[in-house]
Amino acid sequence: MIRTGAQYLDGIRDGREVWIDGERVKDVASHKAFAPIVAVKARMYDMQHEAAHQDALTYTESGERHSVYNQPPRTQEDWHRKWRSVDALLHEIGGVVTRVGDETVGEMWSLQDGRDVLAEIDPRFAANIDNHIARVVERDPFHVSANTDPKGDRSKHITQRDPDMMVHVVKETSAGIIIRGAKYETAAAYADQAFLKPTVGAWSDEKESDYALGCIVKMGAEGVKHICRDGFAGRGNPADYPLANRFDEVDTLVVFDNVLIPWEDVFFYRHTRAAQHIRATLHRYSAFPYVLRLLYNADMMIGAALFNAKQTGLEKLQAVQEKLADLACYREGIRAHLVASIALAEKSPAGLLMPNQSLLYAGRVLACSQLPAMMHAARELIGGQICVTPNAAAFQAEGSSEWLKKFYSLNDNWQSEDRRKLLAFSRDLLNSDYAGHRLAFVQFAQAPHFNHLAAVYRNFDFSGPLDFVRRAADMSDKVMG
Ligand SMILES: Cc1cc2nc3c(=O)[nH]c(=O)nc-3n(C[C@H](O)[C@H](O)[C@H](O)COP(=O)(O)OP(=O)(O)OC[C@H]3O[C@@H](n4cnc5c(N)ncnc54)[C@H](O)[C@@H]3O)c2cc1C
Incomplete structure (x- = not known):
């Protein structure tokens, strides 16, 4: 099934406990901090039903239509x-959002790859x-990540610490387990469920096994409290902060105050080896959509x-062209890793198709670690005017508008309003509070x-370089041992 935007909104209107700026939120869907990003997610659901987008966003299996984002990947075409x-x-939305479901649902596929490890404790x-x-495919919930x-x-x-510093099981009942603690989770306040792990x-100490817990938590369940950081949306005029006002993905400290998790x-639960497995493989699928978002960030x-x-x-x-070429190399570096990770994709233990792990994780390091330098390169290219340009109101007000129109109109194609818009967009992309947060x-x-880096270390095949050097230096086979 594919849900509509209205069904999604109904789902998050479940009486959940959400706090922001010291106040209890009555309705997440209409609160100014959440409304724009909730509208993006609702739009995503509605797009699945529209002729113009249905082919891109959905697929059919056994006569049922499902979201492409929730589909476990089996082929390169997937x-x-x-x-x-x-x-x-x-x-469609004209910007970049990351945590809208597709980028977190893959964490469950990683756990399925370790189902043999899970079965050791209890086959259930x-x-x-x-x-x-299967339920995510069938019911199309908005799924987030709790690590x-x-x-x-x-x-x-x-x-020796307050035990609530890490989520743990406090009681086992016939209905399920009772958990306590807290997790930081982006988008939790307006999502349906989270995969908590x-x-x-290291997860090697048996004594910590009460904390070795993996489960699904419903975001509106009794005892779940969302304490959110303040929002960027609604803080300033959207004309001055066009990205912050549309795409802020609000992060939450989600408190679990004795929450019942049905069996x-x-x-x-109490399974240190399962904790090790999931920590070692968590992003084997979900790193792909995460890195993909950075391609669009580079385009912006x-x-x-x-x-x-x-x-x-x-x-x-020429000097300016070279700086633009640096940005293009960064962008193409990300694309190359993504394309290659599909081209050299690998079969997973559960029979899914994983992007080539070494290439995907190396691409994630490239995309994330170079972003500060690339943001600075873009900032440097655009120049100081993104910091010093007056706001949209000044471009309208009598007394200042004439001067601003004069100084911000460059030629027939570039009049002051378009230049103002470009500078406001660039500031929100590179310089604003929201830009720093992103x-x-x-x-x-x-x-x-x-x-x-640990993921790269685990997945890169070091035997190739070792063997190359062994041969080049004419060392014996024993050194490989
Ligand atoms: C905007 C934002 C959104 C987030 N969204 C989510 C989410 O949706 N779900 C979720 O679960 N989490 C989320 N997080 C939390 C994120 O996963 C953590 O911030 C991250 O795992 C680091 O944990 P920490 O902040 O507690 O830092 P700490 O563990 O305190 O680490 C701080 C720093 O210490 C150093 N350090 C710590 N341990 C080691 C080590 N073993 N080896 C080397 N260096 C080390 C590193 O420099 C590290 O960055 C989000 C964080 C941010 C900032």
């Missing part, structure tokens, strides 16, 4: 179709992951920088940099 559906969405749990993957606990002082063993860590929603930087160079006539300078999002939201 991955290309996912790419096309993201392309259709981002062009292995069946639960299969059921949930990161507040954690507390890590110089102390968890037994242990945070980044059918439990994937693993290139477009903004090139339009600016065209306006000012600076594009004809940079932090890219650096952390899926995992921190050291974890990205």
